[in-house]
Amino acid sequence: MPRTIDESFLSLPLRQLADAALARARALGADHADFRLERVRSATWVLRDARPAGAEDTTDTGYAVRVVHGGSWGFAAGVDMTMDGAARVAAQAVAMAKLSAKIIAAAGSDERVELAPEPAYGERTWISSYRTNPFDIPDGDKTGLLTEWSERLLAADGVSHVDARLWAVQENKFYADTAGTVTTQQRVRVLPELTATAVDTESGRFDSLRTLAPPAGRGWEYLTGTGWDWDAELAAIPELLAAKMAAPSVEAGTYDLVVDPSNLFLTIHESIGHATELDRALGYEAAFAGTSFATFDQLGTLTYGSEIMNVTGDRTVEHGLATIGWDDEGVRTQSWDLVKDGTLVGYQMDRRIARRQGFERSNGCAFADSAAHVPLQRMANVSLQPAPGGPDTEELIAGVDRGIYVVGDGSWSIDMQRYNFQFTGQRFFRIEKGRLAGQLRDVAYQATTTDFWGSMEAVGGPQTYVLGGSFMCGKAQPGQVAAVSHGCPSALFRGVNILNTTQESGR
């Protein structure tokens, strides 16, 4: 189905504001200037036990001017949609660059901002891959579908409560720079999520199960059968929840793990995605998100994991949440290797970092979540590659004598250098002699990144591969959120430390 950029976005004075801002920046002596006008519409519909519990629909529109002036960055953002207003914001950006230069001079630093080269592309348009814009669907249809799904779950024995949430985003970006690249882009993404909770009032025990459907760079069709089988997932939840409530508590110790893509995507995000951001590795996030154990001096030599580990960065994959045509520095997006045969071979970077570290070109990872924020080095879709002709999940399980099959993401936490992590999940199945033997509860796995990836003995074939992801990856100051996908197959890890979370709480 042919898609077009939203006419109401195109009707904004995009070129006029850009021309006014860039001309003013040039006149004030900027060596480089870029203008970005963004409109992000983000809406949620929330139901509690099949009744509306809140909805909101927010459209955030604004523009930003970023300059390199006298070797320093300057950034300013505004909302006044007049030529004078845009020129004023450009002047503020130059003023901020001058303020930076003063501080840098006072510090005795000789650090200057320089950008890696990138061709000028002229005028380009890019639209993400979706069939039906969720904002073209009446709100009543959206809440109607969530109500019907919630009622299905509530009708089942043992389900005490159902929480439902649908989140939809339409993102429009217009970008123009003094080199001559002008891009107009549109992305759509959706995140439907249902959680069923069982409560045993007498004992005070309760537990829940959330749907496994990942957020996707798709439209309304994702809720009506394209890309996910909702009927099958909703039908399975009540029985799985009852089994989880009745499951024995895990015995802490060392287990082999078969990790489902619905869980492994988040481990990849935390232990590989953030760790291979070059700005982090160099210290630019040190005070906030942290640095990385994968320091730049280890590029090409660091053993990240076992030899079957191959990880790519990619901003081009269809339906990916971090997929786009051009980044926020006018760089055409790409795909590349991060880990090859278990060795660190690449990073994610923006134009400044690429130039600073001697790369010929940025790999297109500069991104801001709104016009109010400066573009920063942001995660691509970081994915673990399946083994061509590799096993399916049952075959991986068959190779385990005593272990746990981990499904769905739960709690996640990792240290500021991306070594020590702890993850939980939605469902844990005991594996005995190659077969599933019922669920377990109170399970968390804890490891350090290189130990964990070094223990990966087998990765599944393409038939097990799922493109999972997150809607809200946080980074930087001021804080920004971004959506990012991670594809992976099922995989087998030997000898992983399993905690009992009830015992961890001292009970």
Added chain:
Amino acid sequence: MSVRRSNAPHEIVERALELSRADATVVIAEEDSTANLRWAANALTTNGVTRGRRVTVIAVVGASSGVVSRTAVTVEELEPLVRAAEEAARQSPSAEDARPLIEGVPASPDFTAPPVETSSDVFMDFAPALGETFARARAEGRELFGFASHAVVSTYLGTSSGLRLRYDQPAGSVELNAKSPDRARSSYVTVPTDDFRDVDPAALDADVATRLRWAERRIDLPAGRYQTLLPPTSVADLLIYQHWTADARNAHEGRTVFSKPGGGTRVGERLTALPLTLYSDPAAAGVETAPFTVARSSADFFAPATSVFDNGQPLARADWIEDGVLRRLPTTRHTAELTGLPGAPLADNLVLEGGGPGSLAEMVAATERGLLITSLWYIREVDPKTLLVTGLTRDGVYLVENGEVTGVVNNFRFNESPVDILGRATEAGRTERCRSREWGDFFSRTAMPALRVPEFNMSSVSPGV
């Protein structure tokens, strides 16, 4: 003759209310301005100033509500926004939390006054002092990383029931992280500020430099349970999260740590033997916040106890824990009725009081052997039944022996419950204004004491620095 309206926020509110054809309407106009500086390795990396406006229209049709927000709205663009909210309300089934809008709150005397703004001028004295601090750090062999931020939000709230309320909220903070040149040692401090007049970069740098010196002696300790001194910033990290998960309705339904086996909630139960009081109060000195409810959603991601129908509800002091006993859980008007608990709307600050007069330094001096934590990081919920959370220590865990810091210890991953920590704490110090490292961007107004916690569960060693 029609009167041409300006884009003044109070006029935006009035015009949107005039345009409304809904049964009831709430309009929230927020004007915000920000300024920030960010640095790494003794040099500025990014900076910025922003101006923004968000207008939220909440239309009520029958018992249904529609909530639509837009930024950068001018008075001429209000009608489509109002109609969109009305259409959203018409398409929505009845809202459970529907109640008549709040009435009878006296208008704010400054409702028609222009918004308060910040700009890069707020850093007029701070910025040059920061540059000098970079130079000194460079000369003394330390790298500085950090962030300074200032924001002002002026909120104008008008309703078809006659409310005209306004509040100006400043929020600022500085974070300063120092590292040794080999990046094997790291120290950190964060402070809140309203206007940067009370922030001295040189003093902050001296503080982190002292802590880097403490770290010149390294002691490796295994995972285990240790007596631990939690500074106010870490107590804020834990209690903010506890507060967000304390929703009365969820507890009443049996699905939080505050649910009572057999039904009902744990309100009335003693949580700690210490005479600690945890409260919110819009007038609390140093952490003042809006004295009325501002709710742009009935389904807030962080704080479930919100209702758009409660907009403008006056806020007073609410004691959540009083002398160690759980007294209230956050409610909306709707969930107060549903649970039978007293009405207790959320305010945007949190204070823990009732400890002794001692500072953290005095608590260190009174410690025979224990760990002194600088800050906690990446805190995430592991088990809602116990409110077990996990996270990591960061930028300095120090060993205290015989009342003195004797060296730096490796970092740890912890698994602990804030509720259990309150229950096990044996000493609380002097309450001071502080900023949560983990949640300070979302919940910035806290005042907490340091806590002494025996048997703090350091679950594993974290090799990160």
